[in-house]
Amino acid sequence: QQRFAIASVLIKEADIYIIDEPCTFLDVQKRIKLAQLLRERVQGFGNEKKCPILVVEHDLAILDYLSDIIQLFYGVPHQFGIISRPLTTKKGINSYLIGYLKAENIEFREKEYNFKRSTSGRTWSKAKIFARYGNISKTFESFNLSVKPGTIYASEILGIVGENGCGKSTFAKILAGELQPDKGSEFEGIQAKVSYKPQYITQDSSQIVRDFIIERAQTYNFSEEILRILYRPLGVDKLFNLQISDLSGGELQRVFICSCLAKRADLYILDEPSAYLDVEERIHIGQIIRTITKKNNAVA
Numbered sequence: 001q002q003r004f005a006i007a008s009v010l011i012k013e014a015d016i017y018i019i020d021e022p023c024t025f026l027d028v029q030k031r032i033k034l035a036q037l038l039r040e041r042v043q044g045f046g047n048e049k050k051c052p053i054l055v056v057e058h059d060l061a062i063l064d065y066l067s068d069i070i071q072l073f074y075g076v077p078h079q080f081g082i083i084s085r086p087l088t089t090k091k092g093i094n095s096y097l098i099g100y101l102k103a104e105n106i107e108f109r110e111k112e113y114n115f116k117r118s119t120s121g122r123t124w125s126k127a128k129i130f131a132r133y134g135n136i137s138k139t140f141e142s143f144n145l146s147v148k149p150g151t152i153y154a155s156e157i158l159g160i161v162g163e164n165g166c167g168k169s170t171f172a173k174i175l176a177g178e179l180q181p182d183k184g185s186e187f188e189g190i191q192a193k194v195s196y197k198p199q200y201i202t203q204d205s206s207q208i209v210r211d212f213i214i215e216r217a218q219t220y221n222f223s224e225e226i227l228r229i230l231y232r233p234l235g236v237d238k239l240f241n242l243q244i245s246d247l248s249g250g251e252l253q254r255v256f257i258c259s260c261l262a263k264r265a266d267l268y269i270l271d272e273p274s275a276y277l278d279v280e281e282r283i284h285i286g287q288i289i290r291t292i293t294k295k296n297n298a299v300a
Helices: 001-011 029-042 060-066 088-100 168-176 209-217 224-231 249-259 279-295
Strands: 017-019 055-056 073-076 080-083 129-133 135-137 142-148 150-153 194-197 265-269
Touching: 001 017, 001 029, 029 055, 029 060, 073 135, 129 135, 135 168, 135 224, 142 168, 168 194, 168 265, 194 249, 209 249, 224 249, 224 279, 249 279
Parallel strands: 017 055, 194 265
Antiparallel strands: 073 080, 129 150, 135 142
């Protein structure tokens, strides 16, 4: 649907193209190909005329790859927004991460985002094993998933990356116990308590947010500690009394993430948790997942 929507816009002759969050639902390769396509359109590739393109996007890596000029929006969600002066790509992204616009002398965020190097490689022979899974296979009418044996290590945050349609979500469902494989089992020799956030989230609930979280998390946990490390950073504490059916896509995503991480589990499986979220929310999610897994001595 996303690729079709993008193609239906770019196939038209226009003096300017405006594309809102084109990277949503696209995998890494499709995002890069899209960025290349947009660059070609701007530069007038082949017989096409040169044409400016305005892109609204949260993916900083793609903006860095794609953009000539960046303008930042800041303010208070649902209250007001302010747009910055045009900035070069490098200055724009760095200003956003720092939270300060030097030319305008405006600090729009107190906290600066710094990205640290990933942890050094572990000594595998000494690493504690959380679980193993054997050969897993699942066959559908037009798709076959085949997974080789693997190991999940204790206190590990494991990322699953690949093109859309290759079986990432199917594999996640099998590990979560939501889908039975034709061959093999999700885990060998253990009974792991799993908390799962699905890829596709729906609003088909008449509950308020607080009750929805209690039901999905199977616990009543709104302590000061969990408010501080989970609900407040994502702004979900302000949504507790709203109905699920009234939430926006981003609000619904944050509620589903909180309902997953509020549950006490050995393994947290989150399928595309960054969809619908802005840059700051994505950074918060990464920090929260690491905090929760460390606190519960769990795996994600």
